[in-house]
Amino acid sequence: MVTNMPNAALQTAPTSTIKADIRNFNFFYGDFQALKNVNMSIEEGRVTALIGPSGCGKSTFLRCFNRMHDLYPGNRYEGEIVFHPDNTNLLAADVDPIEVRMRVGMVFQKPNPFPKSIFENVAYGLRVRGESKRSVLEEKVEQALNNAALWNEAKDRLHEPAYNLSGGQQQRLWAKDRLHEPAYNLSGGQQQRLCIARCLATDPEMILFDEPTSALDPIATASIEELIDTLRGKVTILIVTHSMQQAARVSDFTAYMYLGEMIEYGKTDDIFVKPRDKRTEDYITGKFG
């Protein structure tokens, strides 16, 4: 169903469908207001980057989309995050945070695979949804690993080629062997791609990336950025990054946040080339941050 060609779906995607509308949104840690009256619309199938100096509330904002803040006491949302096409307000009192997390996947700052096998890591989201059929799990795991470009990685590290197998069979064989190895045997970048595969396995509508490359080296970072590029058009992506270059490289839209406010939001090219707000300009030109 999904091809590996970058931007393949983008060409066929209808121009600018809105995936989420954020309206009059405020967020409080106890008495402290961390986000102030945020309004924005996020386009479906595009990559939207949140940038800003540390403590500006970009991660806090990101974690509202899967109601991560509900895990801890004393946090409070105000306003709406409305998901389309079903117009569900993710923050509504009668919407269970677990329901929201079924629709919105998340990739964390540091790779956080479970101390289980590669297979079990990717299959876990499906298991949580009650899927227990081995054949279905295997198919979905393979597909997700493929989409996260981990399946290919496998091929290069096959030590003893079985000469009478085709390339595809070799890959399969390798992966079959390695699938049940602990996820911690993978390198940091591979672990992060495993975490992305874990998200992809359940076909989420949106994936949240919380500084996904801050713990990785430049080569692993490039592979994650490449992967994000291949996901463009297939899933709506929201990415928090402290690197302006990364935002410029991977995103279609960029939002600049400062002290809990959304200062400027628009096409990435516009934000970086001709920012309207003085504060945005100061930040992207490196005057502070």
Add this chain to the structure above:
Amino acid sequence: MALPDTAAIRTMVQKHKRYDHMFAILGLLCLMVGLLTLLALLVDMGMRGIPRIDWGFFTEFPSRRAANAGILSAWVGSALVMLVTAAAAIPVGIAAGVYLEEYARKNWFTDIIEINISNLAGVPSIVYGLLALGLFVYQFNLGQSILSAGLTLALLILPVIIVATREAIRSIPGQIREGAYALGATKWQAVHDHILPYSTSGILTGVIIGMARAIGETAPIITIGALTFIAFLPPVPGTGEPPAGMFDWLFSPFTVMPIQMFNWTSRPEEAFQVNAAAAGFVLVFMTLAMNGLAIWIRYRLRKNLKW
């Protein structure tokens, strides 16, 4: 700028390092006090007791003649009491720990519970004995039985298991927990699939340390009325007339290893002192074996956890 005075810096560093050496020596001395005492005790007990330990020592009942006396009823009693203790304390302790860490809201009520659990671990064991005498023996009419003793010791080690469970759960990185929740897991799914499996090593360590403490306890067991001289075994578990008879062993009178030791040390004859030393050696060996098991389990399970 003045040139650095290398000689002065060296003297200063040397002077400061003297405290390093002093503390290292002091620490080693303190360590030796504990270790040597334990070693001396073990050697003394072993020298006197080991020659007495033979097959008959484990298969004979206590007797008026020291040479014929054995620890059969004591070690069987200890084993059965431990069985009841484990069956009661492990599920309750783990469940309480998981509840406090994962489910309970953090407020003044859970704060009070938390403080009290830590305090309970420091309550003298005789107090548990008195509680059990009133509650299990008389109120619930369980008698001076294996069941009463097992439940008493379970109460005693419950705080140890709860604290160990909570510590083990807390050592799981927050991002692993968040990773599970982010995939849409419910609390129960997160606990069942992740939190319990990843904290097993810590929990088991706590369980075994608790059990090792329970096996050596004397005071609460005497308080609830364990006998000091017993020349019969409780029914083998599960052999009585079903269904109720299968649990007859729970209500049997009993004795345990430390009580047998206590009994022998209070006799005037020298031969009984040797018996006591031998029984003590067996008991210490059992405790050390349990602690060794805890270390091994922790090592085995932690190997698979890297974060």
